[in-house]
Amino acid sequence: MFSAKQGPAISSVSFDVRNGEIVGFVGLNGAGKTTTIRIAVGVSLPTSGTVVIDGHDITREKPEASKSIGWVPELPNFEPNAKAWSMMRYLAGFYNIDREEARRRSKDLLASVGLSGFENRKIRTYSQGMKKRFSLAVSLLSDPQNFLFDEVLNGLDPEGIHFFRELMRGQKRMNKAILLSSHILTEIENVADRIVFIHRGRVIKIVTRDELAAYEGEKGVLRIILQNITDDVVSYLKSLGGTALVQGNEVILSDFRGDSSQVNSELVKKGIPVREIKFEKTGLEQYFFDLIGKADSAK
Amino acid sequence: MIIRPFLYDFKKTITSKTVIILVAIILLISLTIIPLTRIGSGGPPTGLGQAPILYYHDGPSSNIGNHYLTYFTNQYGDGISGATVTITFQGAKNFTQMAVTNSSGLAFVTVNAPNASYSVMFEEQLPGGELTTSLPDPASIHSPSGVITRTGGGFGGGFGDASIQAVVDKHNSSKRDIQVFYAAAFGAVPSTYTLYYKVVSSFGGYSCKGTGGCPFNYTDMTSLGNLNGYLETLDPTIPTGLNETAQVWFELFSQTKTEVGSTNFSAFELRQPRQPIMSTGIASFFFSGVFGFFIPLMAIIGSYSSYGKDRLTGVLESVLARPVTKRGLAMSRFLSTVLSFTLASAAAVGVVDLLLNSVGGSFLDQSYVLAIIAGLAVEVAAFTGLIFLLSHLLKSTGALLGISIVLFLVLDFFWSLIILLLTFLLGGTSGSAVALQATFLSYYANPAQFLSLINVYVLQSSSGVLLQSSSYGVTLIAVILDGILWAVLPFIAFLYLAVKRD
Secondary structure, three states: OEEOOOEEOOOOOOOOOOOOEEEEEEOOOOOOHHHHHHHHHOOOOOOOOOOEEOOEEOOOOHHHHHHOEEEEOOOOOOOOOOEHHHHHHHHHHHHOOOHHHHHHHHHHHHHHOOOOOOOOOEHHHOOHHHHHHHHHHHHOOOOOOEEEEEOOOOOOOHHHHHHHHHHHHHHHHOOOEEEEEOOOHHHHHHHOOEEEEEEOOEEEEEEEHHHHHHHHHHOEEEEEEEOOOOHHHHHHHHOOOOEEEEEOOEEEEEEEOOOHHHHHHHHHHOOOOEEEEEEEEOHHHHHHHHHHHHHHHHO | OOHHHHHHHHHHHHOOHHHHHHHHHHHHHHOOHHHHHHHHOOOOOOOOOOOOEEEEEOOOOOEEEEEEEEEOEOOOOOEOOOOEEEEEEEOOOOEEEEEEOOOOOEEEEEEEEEOOOOEEEEEEEEOOEEEEEEEOOHHHOOOOOOOOEEEEOOOOOOEEOOEEEEEEOOOOOOOEEEEEEOOOHHHOOOOOOEEEEEEEOOOOOOOOOHHHOOOOOHHHOEEEEEOOOOEEEEOOOOOOOOOOOOEEEEEEEOOOOOEEEEEEEEHHHHHOOOOOOHHHHHHHHHHHHHHHHHHHHHHHHHHHHHHHHHHHHOHHHHHHOOOOOHHHHHHHHHHHHHHHHHHHHHHHHHHHHHHHHHHHOOOOOHHHHHHHHHHHHHHHHHHHHHHHHHHHHOOOHHHHHHHHHHHHHHHHHOHHHHHHHHHHHOOOOOOOHHHHHHHHHHHHOOHHHHHHHHHHHHHOEEOOEEOOHHHHOOOHHHHHHHHHHHHHHHHHHHHHHHHHOO
């Protein structure tokens, strides 16, 4: 992808997604997530570099590579006046699926994504969530080995998010490879085995779930709600490290590293009544912003 | 390229609702020729005053019977029934007799009048009008009783008493058949007469050989067939490759091998129509005017529907993500669109041909029909290629629609006006040779005018005016090259962008 004015949308993007693995793909808007996925799917052409799907170069061996790809874009865009049923069977033809088998699979898949009873409605009458479900059904038509889900959770209701999450886990158990891009970082944290961070068209970090967990164990936000707040208490809490912010009876310690139960014991020993004490892990979001900050400052 | 997905997309395109509707519209458009055929068939079916008239009398007596035989046919030699023939003898006393042509187009009139000198008036009334001509005084015809003499319609009928004329072949309008009109003694059916013919390389240099044949004896000629009635239509075999001066002589011989009539035609006249006959004239006007206007419009709408819209709204990506190459998808959409509209156009041409045949009794020349279908294919391919190409150069469906409409208006609607203005600006005048040449040359630059270009070349005429197309730069090679370029260039440019660019 190249624009004469702006230069390439992505460069230095290199990572793999293995069988039986869910890889999260995280980046700010415009970072290059969708561009990367579109190139991987074969709908956009790279100016250089290669994408290999199960041994097939998507640019040079497009039909072979596409056979093992299931793609759900952020905004699925099918012929609006086509009926879901006929569109499924039309697209099945590209996979050399015979008519009877296409009919059977279409029926089963539409039912599995919760679109039973809507098969004969025109796609333009579908809600965004229904279009995503339909797109998912289409992506499953050929039972591909690899899935690329681009912001599929956006705009879905909780039931829809749950459905997609369980589907991804099911596919992972079937040893399928899944690349999931999403802005909903908690979902990425919940399902991803590895996370690829992309910023300004470059992959800046790839971390495993364990590496992220280790990071999360170190830092966090400690929230303490006291009966009364005195200067002595604030001085004590500041001495624990990090930045202290006082809001009424609440003291918020960011970048806290330590044991919250030990803090509670100390406060009780000092005769300070504690109404509530809560430790929140920093999590993926903070990790992500830290990475971006480092990347920008390094630049 | 994987064939099955290619065919699958092909099938989807040609069975799409929009394409089916447009194909139906094209077929319906072909029916609009019906009013034109009515206009074209409204005139007189044959030329007034051309009717040959045969005469014989019963013999010398004080009150003899004067017998006249005549006939009327259309351009194909089919008899016209219901025409009225009136013969009036004007002398010391007037005698008038009237007859109506029968289903074969024949009329028999007998005027019984005393043996005297008369001024004879012959009046014919046809649906197209009426005509009165004078015939020779019977007293001046010194033939024995019962012997047939031609007294009218001499021109075009050759020499002698038999009338030998050329008529348009019903099954091939570029051919001419030979129709013979004659009667045996006392008006009997001439079943013992035979028509002979001979092809010669030039007109002159032949002399008559008495009653044995003029200019040829029957032994030097080829028998074409016997007469089975007063009117007989025969189809001579004319060799191909004759030069322009070649002539074909026809002579009618009696059983005793006495010649009773002869005539000659140029071989070119019998096989090459010097000017388009009426049905071809209507067809050429209809094809270049109506089809030339609507087919590009249909191709534009169809191309927008089958590719342009999908490409610019991103719908095409949902297909492109399947196991198909960009080249394969682009080609299947292009070929299916072109094939759909070309087949529909060909079917519409067939409908037009059938309708013209039902009215005029003759199919269009096959080579002309094939040329028109090829021209329509070029127009469809050119406009499909252009719209497909534009869909890769423009950013929105609105822009594509807007540019497409402008393209259609300029190339199809206002082209003649633009050329006219340019001619005036260059100092030419309408109808001048320069203007005509500018118009024809402009056709090369405009795919919407390709059918007009074909009409000019095939019919060697424009707006009913006969011309030699090569004098105006319209040659076979140039037309074929232009067609290939329009069919291929937009497609190649489109394919390049479709494969190499997002």
